Amino acid sequence: MLGTVNRVLTGLAGLLLLALGGSVLAAGLGAPLPSWWLYHGRHDVLLSTARRTQWRDTGWWWPAVLAALAVTVLLALWWLTAQLRRGRLTAVRVDTGDGEGALLRGRALETVLASDAAHLEGVAHAQAVLNGTRTAPRVRIRLRLEPDVAPAQALDELTSRALAHARESAALEKLPAEVRLTPVGRPAVRTRAACPRPQAP
Incomplete structure (x- = not known):
């Protein structure tokens, strides 16, 4: 079970990093990007000031951010604990x-x-x-x-x-x-x- 979870998480992380790195490289080389992508040109930034602050006045924003961070930390701790216990032979x-x-x-x-x-x-x-x-x-x-x-x-x-x-x-x-x-x-x-x-x- 743990090996399957590790492979899935590693594959998803690899695909995400590949997509982000490939898009940065493509934008730097001047290739056209989809209109829904995070940025569109070599001089654009990943998160502009407007994007970073557009939800700050909304009531659900900070609770959602804190909940997402809490879940991320818990998942990371679970994964780390599972890795430390992998010395057990299955x-x-x-x-x-x-x-x-x-x-x-x-x-x-x-x-x-x-x-x-x-x-x-x-x-x-x-x-x-x-x-x-x-x-x-x-x-x-x-x-x-x-x-x-x-x-x-x-x-x-x-x-x-x-x-x-x-x-x-x-x-x-x-x-x-x-x-x-x-x-x-x-x-x-x-x-x-x-x-x-x-x-x-």
Whole structure:
């Protein structure tokens, strides 16, 4: 969805800039412009004093300007926030054996991984976020542990069970993970784990 919005907005912005730049170039070269265009000759300005002030005495002018600016700012903030969140992987390519593959939704894999991790012994809460690329995904996991659980034990179970299940379900060769363990009442511990595909004997 975000990629489509980006392409549409980029295309519209490009067309607008192309039209304005082309018209300025055409006017500078003396080419005739339509009568309804903003300016008509090389010595004309884009916004004359008359155009800039003709609506100032109208009651709806300033509210309309402020509303348009507010909407523009909100849309720009939404777009910027969406760009900052694009590090999240939306799909993972699954090898189906036919040379083409299929796409597995990233949210689905995150949900399964977080659910498996949350069911591990001593884990109070789990959260998983995929990043990387479709063919080489990585995962960030946050585990909130019960007070009596050793972080090493939780990491070992996460690697051998939840991460292994996620890797197998997506038919991945490996699934590198960055794990943040937060025991209740203690500082967070960050570590890295890898879940490679087991080698055949």
